[in-house]
Amino acid sequence: MTAKPVTITALARHLDLSIATVSYALNGRGREMKLPEATIERVCAAARQMDYRPNFFAHNLRRKHTDTVGVIFAALDENWAHRVLWGMTRVFDRAGLTPLLGVHFWDQAREEREIHSFLQRRVDALICFPQPENLDLYRTLIRQKQKLILLGDTLPDLPEASYAAWDSGEAARVAIRHLLASGRKRIAFVGPDPRMTMTKARYQAYLDCLAEAGLPLREDRVVWARSGEIPRDAVVRLVSQPASRPDALFVVNDGLALPLLETLTKVGVKIPDQIAVVSMGDLLASGHEAIGLTSMHEPCEELGEALAGAALTLIRKPNTKPLHLLIPGNTLTRRKTAP
Template identity: 35%
Template sequence: MLNGKAAERKISVETVQRVLAAAKDVNYTPNALARGLRQKKTHAIGVVFPHLRNDWAHLIMRGVVEELGASETVPMIVCHHGDAELEARLLRSLVERRVDGIICNPLRNGMDRYRDVVRRGVPLIFLGDAPKGLDEIPCSAWDPAAVHLAVEHLLALGHRRIVYLGSRDNRVISEARRHVFWDSLRQAGLSPSRRDIILSSTSEDVGDGPLELLRGENPPTAFFVEYDDQAVSLYQLLDDAGVACPRNVSIATMGGSPRSVSAGCCLTTVSAPVVDEGRACAQRLMSMIDEPEHKPERAYVHGGSLLVGQTTGPVANSKPGSRGTP
């Protein structure tokens, strides 16, 4: 009667009103756990993030909540902070709480953890990237083809030696972004070198590799940076070394997070359709929950646009006397 099915069960309006009045008098609250046991659903999903910084998680959750809409399903948010053992505990805790499904931005090497979730009958979908060798687990991610927008912009400015700066990441989407970068240069008639790919230990670290290249022979005139966190770190590294952007070298990146406009500069970046990513991931997870036999494959969320900031400009050495010495 309190579940809105009185008419379906042919219960009179008068009886419904009396029960509702009595429930209000005693401040009755439905027991979601009991209802979950009866329905074999908890109406809760887990969302596993690496962090909550830079507004990314907030925008993902906006899309997730929009997709959940007026349903009874609520998200439970946890963060692993790059710690594999913590992620394992969090996944185990979500499974023990009988969540109906899990959205997870995965670490690079968690094959056993993720397969264990699936073995326990909990629908799992990867957000943003996926470890190699887990094709049986679907993934919803931003289309890596968006890399081309940034590279095309640099090429149009006359840059012919562009260095890729990313993290040492063997996940599917990260590797695909490197391939798009490589293919974009080749389509422009260039012959990129392996030494033009610099991979750091984390998505924030840049190391000394960029400065070494700038001080060597035939220095690059531009960097494409996979993550805007790294791009901010690169900009600060170059600024400390007296290398001006874009007068000495250009930087273009991806993501469009608040950090890209809060580091004393406005980075040229490709904005990510983050809300759409969250919405698409939630939609696919809910379809897996409602139709267990449905096994969606990897899917890309298209979109994003180039935002030209203060860190890209024409090739500096095309103007005599305009290029400084790093």
């Protein structure tokens, strides 16, 4: 027959001490509460002897905290999420918090399930990569006073949401000006869902740079794709039309640019001789010698630290006004697709 776990009450009774004294000795606050060293040592020795194991779940429920944060990424197929998570853990580790991971794969219903699962586990905060389709869900969470932070982007119609994101509009200007300085005049734009704030910022940078250079906007050189999808056919059509064929592509992120480079090579486009390509994010694969994608370096670790810091702020000060954090980073890594 399996023995029942030893409770803190039984341990305190065995030692003839108060439950509070035993709790302080075991959770590392004994010296703070001015307990004698001999008492702390006696409690710890008895806990080992009696194989006492604290019930962290019950303890956290009493504290109304679980010391966990739910983190939902859009995908995990590149090293972007790894770098962001690395930055988060540097902050969470110091604060004694543990991130619980989820992924929505650009699926509206899946993200909703992941969020509800985390809420059932009573996470102290939620960090989510946003999808426009879940705007109403985010609004509901915020009305319910859930501690929600949007990861890497936000939505224009959601000013009440906290978020941390790369200040990528300014970074996009650096990338596009590099193409212009190299003599490219027929620059096309390729981007994902235009409903996202940071995508809008990058597109606005594209418009501004064309205007600065005195170049007209050609709508037939603008390609939009659904989030999570690669617009291969649309880009092939674009480069196959002599009247609209660009001499450069500005691609909103490396996740789009890398497969598009492969597609362009397959249809015989010489890069960068015929078409230069500049992107944003500087993923690990972008720097591979066989690829050499010119890309803006995204400060992912710093983004992760900012997200974790925002979560801590909302946990400790629930009445804090929405946090809108933009992380600077304007380093262009020049490689062979646009030297």
